[in-house]
Amino acid sequence: MxxxxxxxxxxxxxxxxxxxxxxxxxxxxxxxxxxxxxxxxxxxxxxxxxxxxxxxxxxxxxxxxxxxxxxxxxxxxxxxxxxxxxxxxxxxxxxxxxHWTQDISTAETRIRPYIQRTPVIETTSFGFEHPITLKLEHMQHTGSFKARGAFNTLLGGSVPDAGLVAASGGNHGAAVAYAAQRLGFRARVYVPEIAGPAKIALIRACGADLEVVSGAYANALEKARAYENETGAMQVHAYDAPATIIGQGTCFAEWDAQGLEADTVLIAVGGGGLIAGAMAWYGGSKKIVAIEPETSSALHAALNAGAPVDVEVSGVAANALGARRIGAICYQLAQAQSDMVMSLTVPDDAITHAQQRLWQERRLLVEPAGATALAALTSGAYQPAVGERVAVLLCGGNIAPDPLEVPHAVV
Structure with a gap:
């Protein structure tokens, strides 16, 4: 492509x-x-x-x-x-x-042998008057939806002898490392220090050549681009590439095949690859609500400014949702479907509260990014209309510190 x-x-x-x-x-x-x-x-x-x-x-x-x-x-x-x-x-x-839907359907068939079909539950927890549907994508390989985009990119293109390179806040790097190891390719991954020891250990465990850099995701991306130019390695972008977005779109194709009947889907947003996959698949047929932390809100800022802009990145979910600028493809899709896409932000305390409630009420252990979409409901930032059927995607489960980490493990 x-x-x-x-x-x-x-x-x-x-x-x-x-x-x-x-x-x-x-x-x-x-x-x-x-x-x-x-x-x-x-x-x-x-x-x-x-x-x-x-x-x-x-x-x-x-x-x-x-x-x-x-x-x-x-x-x-x-x-x-x-x-x-x-x-x-x-x-x-x-x-x-x-033809987004056609390409996503093709990708779903392509990657099916390599990814986990993640479960869906309907629950009346969290004090809601009506049940909501949850897709447990945090149970995907390496703990996030990112494996879909990684496998689609590797299986859909020709990988050079120099192998692969990726920049990541943590989850994408783990997915690329896992897919590369599974398919027999070399991978170099750059992550910022804010990725944290749990995600860094996961990437190393998957066999990637890992380099931790100071700063945020944007700094890791600079390193990855330099490595790509020097070696000819194939760049696997975390969110702003068609193959990545098409891969993430398979999550929603799969969800539909599992009988999703919701009118509205709530999705956490970082760089925009996951929600772009949703917009590409649904094409305006469902209402999509983009949920971002107040302290890392690249899409929200872009929609308000009328163009992608740089934002400051911080907060409890920054190592997963901390993109400095929204992806161009995501932004264009959101603009194109503006009548069916809503953008909201939630504070850190709402995110951690939703994270706690997922564990306390449903025994679902997710990272802050994985609870961000639900936080819009539990905090009241998004209030469904009477009779509106709502679904929430739990996107990541790589919490830090790892609650079952082996003592004295080298990370």
Missing amino acids: PEIRSAVSMACVLRDPCQNVHHGIGCGDHHSLQTCCAIAEKIRTFSSIALPVWAPARMRNDDAKVIEFEPGFGNTRACARQSRAYGQHADGTKGLYM
Whole structure:
């Protein structure tokens, strides 16, 4: 899959209100595509136009990158929304509309022999009037959903002789190390000191060549990129790469196959790979609520600013949700589905309280990041409407310190 360098801003539709973007603002007029293309020739601010493959040449604006789609795959408006999230390839060729659901379904089959089908429970715990559904993805290999994206990346591409390299706050590094060991590849992993001894020990136990760096995730990513450039190793991005997002999307394909009937899904957000997988799979068919710690809220800040921005990172969940900037693909998907995506933040004490209640009431032991989505419910930050069916994803279980760590273990 070619690397995405820049996001497509918007697309145009036929016989629907125009959805091209001029200076970042939706056009919205009820005029034809021909009219909008004529406007584009004067304004010249389009980055892309979505067209059916049968559209005549006169409809195509030379200054816009044309995104073709096959008729019959949903409607043109859906295509326009999805096409926002795909961009120009590193080789300069035009971007094509990505069939997210098709790719996720293919990935689910590809990685099925290597990942754990995680259980789902319905519970009336936590003082709620109505039951909620929990998916226990913290029971995935290496303790988080990250194994899905790692296996999809490794199985879907050609791994060079130099092996793999990844930067991680902890969980992604463990997943890459585990997948590499399982498939017989070498892996170098860079993690920041805030990853903590439990996650560092897990990565080492999975056989990776590990280097701990000072600072936060962004500092580890700089090291990983330098190693990639020096050696030719394959970079496995933690959240902002199509193969990673498609892999994470298999969690929701699996959940649907398990009979998910919820109207709304609450998901914790760090760099955005997991929630991007959810948005890619559901395509606006479910309400998705993004939950972030107040002290590490890259998506929330980006949506408020109208573009990805750097944020300060700290707090109890920072070693899992502490991305300094939201991934570009996640941001574009959230923008494209803004009518079905809500962003909320919760304080650290709400996260630790939800973590405690998961253990006390359901005997589920998760790390702070794994309890962050539930914290929106237990704290009242998100209050479902009457009759609204709600589901929560528990994303990680690598708590620190490890409660059953062997004394005097070398980490």
